[in-house]
Amino acid sequence: MSYFLTAIIFLPLAGAAFIALIPAAQVRSIRLAAVAFNTAVLAAAAVVALHFNVSAGLQFLEDRVWIPQANIHYTLGVDGISLALVVLTALMGLLAALASGCITKRVKEYFIVYQVLMTGLLGTFLALDLVLFYIFWEAVLIPMFFLIGIWGGPRREYAAWKFFFYTLAGSVAMLLGILAVYFSVVPHTFNMIEIARSSSMMPIAAQMVFFLMFFIAFAIKVPVFPFHTWLPDAHVEAPTPVSVILAGVLLKMGTYGLMRICIPFFPAAAVLFAFPLAILGAVNLIYGAFAAFAQTDFKKMIAYSSVSHMGFVLLGVAALNATGFNGALLEMFNHGVITGAMFLLVGVIYDRAHTREISAFGGLASVMPRYAFFLTFMSLASLGLPGLSGFIGEFLAMAGAFFRFPSIAVISAIGLIALVALFLVIIRKVLWGKPAAHAGYPDMNAVEIAVMLPLAALTLAIGFYPQMILQFQTYAVNALVGLL
Amino acid sequence: MTYSLNFISVELALVLGALLILMAAVFGAGRKTLGFAALATVMIAIFRLPATMPPGYPVFDGMLVSDTFGYGMRLFILLTVAMVVLMSLAYAWPQDEDMGEFYFFILVATVALNLAACAGNLAMVYLAVETLSIVSYVLAGYFKRDILSTEAGVKYFLFGALSTGLMLYGISLAYGLFGTLDMSFIGSRIAAGDAHGPALVVAAVLILAGLAFKASLVPFHMWVADVYEGAPWPVAAFLSVTSKALGFVLLARIFFSNAVVAVPFWSGVAPVIAILTMTIGNLAAFHQNSVKRMLAFSSVAQAGYIFAAMALGQAGLSTAFFYIAIYAFMNMGAFAAAAFLSPADAQLEAYRGLGRRAPVMAFLFSVFLLSLAGLPPLAGFMAKFFVISAAVEARDYILAGAVVLNSILGFFYYLKVIKAMYFDDETSVRECLVPWLGYLLVGGCAWGVIFLAIHPQAILDILALMFV
Numbered sequence: 001m002s003y004f005l006t007a008i009i010f011l012p013l014a015g016a017a018f019i020a021l022i023p024a025a026q027v028r029s030i031r032l033a034a035v036a037f038n039t040a041v042l043a044a045a046a047v048v049a050l051h052f053n054v055s056a057g058l059q060f061l062e063d064r065v066w067i068p069q070a071n072i073h074y075t076l077g078v079d080g081i082s083l084a085l086v087v088l089t090a091l092m093g094l095l096a097a098l099a100s101g102c103i104t105k106r107v108k109e110y111f112i113v114y115q116v117l118m119t120g121l122l123g124t125f126l127a128l129d130l131v132l133f134y135i136f137w138e139a140v141l142i143p144m145f146f147l148i149g150i151w152g153g154p155r156r157e158y159a160a161w162k163f164f165f166y167t168l169a170g171s172v173a174m175l176l177g178i179l180a181v182y183f184s185v186v187p188h189t190f191n192m193i194e195i196a197r198s199s200s201m202m203p204i205a206a207q208m209v210f211f212l213m214f215f216i217a218f219a220i221k222v223p224v225f226p227f228h229t230w231l232p233d234a235h236v237e238a239p240t241p242v243s244v245i246l247a248g249v250l251l252k253m254g255t256y257g258l259m260r261i262c263i264p265f266f267p268a269a270a271v272l273f274a275f276p277l278a279i280l281g282a283v284n285l286i287y288g289a290f291a292a293f294a295q296t297d298f299k300k301m302i303a304y305s306s307v308s309h310m311g312f313v314l315l316g317v318a319a320l321n322a323t324g325f326n327g328a329l330l331e332m333f334n335h336g337v338i339t340g341a342m343f344l345l346v347g348v349i350y351d352r353a354h355t356r357e358i359s360a361f362g363g364l365a366s367v368m369p370r371y372a373f374f375l376t377f378m379s380l381a382s383l384g385l386p387g388l389s390g391f392i393g394e395f396l397a398m399a400g401a402f403f404r405f406p407s408i409a410v411i412s413a414i415g416l417i418a419l420v421a422l423f424l425v426i427i428r429k430v431l432w433g434k435p436a437a438h439a440g441y442p443d444m445n446a447v448e449i450a451v452m453l454p455l456a457a458l459t460l461a462i463g464f465y466p467q468m469i470l471q472f473q474t475y476a477v478n479a480l481v482g483l484l
Numbered sequence: 485m486t487y488s489l490n491f492i493s494v495e496l497a498l499v500l501g502a503l504l505i506l507m508a509a510v511f512g513a514g515r516k517t518l519g520f521a522a523l524a525t526v527m528i529a530i531f532r533l534p535a536t537m538p539p540g541y542p543v544f545d546g547m548l549v550s551d552t553f554g555y556g557m558r559l560f561i562l563l564t565v566a567m568v569v570l571m572s573l574a575y576a577w578p579q580d581e582d583m584g585e586f587y588f589f590i591l592v593a594t595v596a597l598n599l600a601a602c603a604g605n606l607a608m609v610y611l612a613v614e615t616l617s618i619v620s621y622v623l624a625g626y627f628k629r630d631i632l633s634t635e636a637g638v639k640y641f642l643f644g645a646l647s648t649g650l651m652l653y654g655i656s657l658a659y660g661l662f663g664t665l666d667m668s669f670i671g672s673r674i675a676a677g678d679a680h681g682p683a684l685v686v687a688a689v690l691i692l693a694g695l696a697f698k699a700s701l702v703p704f705h706m707w708v709a710d711v712y713e714g715a716p717w718p719v720a721a722f723l724s725v726t727s728k729a730l731g732f733v734l735l736a737r738i739f740f741s742n743a744v745v746a747v748p749f750w751s752g753v754a755p756v757i758a759i760l761t762m763t764i765g766n767l768a769a770f771h772q773n774s775v776k777r778m779l780a781f782s783s784v785a786q787a788g789y790i791f792a793a794m795a796l797g798q799a800g801l802s803t804a805f806f807y808i809a810i811y812a813f814m815n816m817g818a819f820a821a822a823a824f825l826s827p828a829d830a831q832l833e834a835y836r837g838l839g840r841r842a843p844v845m846a847f848l849f850s851v852f853l854l855s856l857a858g859l860p861p862l863a864g865f866m867a868k869f870f871v872i873s874a875a876v877e878a879r880d881y882i883l884a885g886a887v888v889l890n891s892i893l894g895f896f897y898y899l900k901v902i903k904a905m906y907f908d909d910e911t912s913v914r915e916c917l918v919p920w921l922g923y924l925l926v927g928g929c930a931w932g933v934i935f936l937a938i939h940p941q942a943i944l945d946i947l948a949l950m951f952v
Contacts, residue, residue, distance in 0.1 A: 067944070179872060
C-alpha cells in the first residue's frame, strides 16, 4: 500500500510543527521553512501527476480501518476529478506562501495556521471516506477564521465570523446527510466508492432529500447565489495570500463536492435538479458580473467576478454530460490560477497604494509597465479571450450547458458580455488614463514576478494545449457520465 | 464477607488516606505535602482496583453490586479525582486556606462517588448521594471569607436539599410499591409487569429529579452558574466532571441496568429534557461575560448532549458514556487551563491577549474549547458524531437535528473566548506563570483530546467490556 497521499496531506502539518519549533524572532527562517515545505508538497503532487495513469479510475489508494465500531475507514485516493485540484492546491499553496511577504505581524503564528489550512484542503480533495472527508472539510474552517480574523483588514472580525458561521451552518447539514446516507445504503458504509456504486438503488425521494443536504454545504462554499454574501466580505478583509487560497482553492471544495458526492451518489436526483442548478449557475454568472460592476473596491470587483466564474462551473455541472463536466473541472483549475493571479495583482498595488479604491488608480501603465503587462494578460484570461486558458473551460462548460439547456446557456451569455466589459473597465481605470498621485511607485519586484510567471505560463499553455489538463480528467468524467 | 471487604478495600484505602491527611494537617504539614499525599492516596486506590476483581458476586447482601460497569466507573471517578487533585496542587489558591480539610473532603466525596457507582440498593444510592452532596456544599463554599463562594455554598445547599428530598420521597414510594429497596428485585418486578400505574411514574419522576440535579439537566440546572462561579476552580471542575458523571451513572443504574422504568414515560420525556438542556445551556452561555459562568452553562449544554444519547434508550447508553469519557478530558482541560490562565479574575477581559502572553496554555485552552464545540478532528467531534449517529440510526431526526443546531450555537461562545485570547489586544501585562504540575495536567488532557480523536476505540473497547 502506498503512503504517498498520506505524505502529501500531512507534509504541511509537519511543516506547522517544524515552524512551531523556530523562535518567533527568526522571521526569515520561518518564511524559508514555509516555502520549503510547500515546495515539497508541490513536488509530491507533481510526482503523483507524473505517475498518474490517465486510463484508469482511482489510484494511489490507501485504505485502513480507522474506527471499526463505527465502520469508519481512513481511505484516500486520487482520480481525474481530484488530481488537478490537488496540483492546484499545492501550486497555489506555494505561491501564496511566497507572496506572504506582506504579512509582518505574528509571522510564526501565521505560517503555522497557514500550514494547517493546507492540510485540511489537501485532505478534502483526497479523502474517500465520508467521515474523513467531513473532518478535513471542517478542519479548513478554524485556520481560515484565524487567517481572516487576525491578519485581515479593518473589518476582519466581522468577516471572519460571517465566513465561519455561513460555512459551519452548511457543513452541519452535510453531517446529517452523511449519516442519513450511511444508514440508507446496504451494506452500511462511509466509503465513497461503495456508496456511488450502491446508492442509486435508493428511492428517488430519499435521493432528493440527501442531495439537498449535501448541496447546502457545497452551495455555501462555492458560493451559489443567494449564499454568496460571505465571500466579498471575506475577500476584502483577508490579506492577499489568504484571498489567493480562498478564491484559488477553497471555493473549489464546493464544486468538487458536487462532482464527487452529489452527482455520483444521487444520479436520479441530479437529473431532476439539473434544471434548477443550471438556473442558479446562470444567476451566479449574470449577477456576479453585474455586482462586480457596481463595486468601487478593486478587490471586491474580483471577488464578485469569482462568483460569476463559478457560475460557469455550475452550468458545466448542471449539463450532466461529458463536455460540461470537462468544462467545469477545467474551469475550476483555470479559475484557481487566473483569479489567484488577479488577487495577487490586487495585492501588489495595495502594498504600494494602501488603498483598493479603483478610482484612486489610473495611468499605472506608464509607471509600472511590468504590472500593466500582467494585469492585462490576466484580465484577458479572466474575460475568456481565446488562446488563454479561461476561454477553454468557459467554452466547454457553456457548450455542455447549451446541449442540455440551450435557453439558459443563451441567457447566460449576458453575463459573459458583462464579464468582458468588467475586465476591460478594470484595465482602463487602473492602467490607462492620466497618472494620479502615484508617480513614484516601484514596478513589480523579482519575487512578485516570480510568483506571477508560473501562473501566466500555465494560463498560456492550457490556452493553447488544454489537453495537458483534460487528458487527466477524461476517464473520470466518462465514468461519471456513465452513472447517470 | 471476605469478598465484600476486599471489594471495598479501594474505598477503605481512600478513607484511611483522608484521615491521615486530616491528621497531618493538624500537625502542620505543608500544602504541597498534603496535596501529594492526596494524590498518592488516589493512586493507591487506582492500583488497588484490579485486586477487587473478579466481578459478578453480591457485595454486602446486594447493597453494592460488583459488575464491569461499576469497575469502569470507579476507575473513571478515581482518574478524574486524580486530575482534580493535580489541579488543586497547581492552582494558585488566593487565600491561605487550610488545604488539609480540602483534600479530606475531596477524598470523602470520592468514597461516596465510588459507592454510588456500585450501588445495588436504593438506600445505598441515597446515602452515597447525600454524603457526596454535603461534602460538595462545603467544597463549593470553601473560601470562607469570599462572599461569592459562601453564596455558592448556600445556594448549592438549598437546591441540593430540595432535590435530594424529592429523590428520597421517590425512593420511599418505591419502597411502598415493592416492599424492598433492592434494585435488581425492583427491576425484575417491573420487567415482569407486576408494577405499573401512576405511583410508579411519580416515583420514577422524583428519582429522576434528584439525579437530574447532579447531572445538571434542565430544569434542575439553575444552581450551576452561581455555584461554579463562587466555588474554587478545582471544585468547579470536580462538580462539572466527576459529580455530573455520577448523575448519569445512577441514571444508567436505575433506569437502564435494572429494566427501564416505565418505557413510554422515558421515551416521551427524556428527549424533551435533552433538547431543553442543550438549548438552554447554550443560549445562557452565550450571554456570559465571565469565562467561568460560560463554562458552567457550557457544561449544562454538554449534559444535554450526553442525555440525548441516553434518551435513545438502551441503544444510546454506551454512546452516552463514550461522550462522558471524552467530556472528562476536554472539560477538565478547559477548566484547568482557564484557571491557570487567570486564577483570580474569570471575566472575559482578563483573557484578552493571552494568546501572546501565554502561548502554550492559551493554545491548549483553545483546543479544549474547540473540542467542546465539537470541531473535527478533535475528540469532542467524535463524541458528538456518535450521538448524532445513534440518533439518526434510531430515526430520531428531531433529536439529531437539535444536537446539530446546538453545536452551531456552541461555536458562538467558545469562539468568543478564543477571539479574546488571539484577536484582541491585551489589557494587562500580568505575568502568567503556570507550575509544571499544571502543564502536566493540561498536557495530559490535551493528549487525551487528540489521542481519542485518532484512536477512539481505546474507549470503545473499554465500553464494550462495561456494557456486556
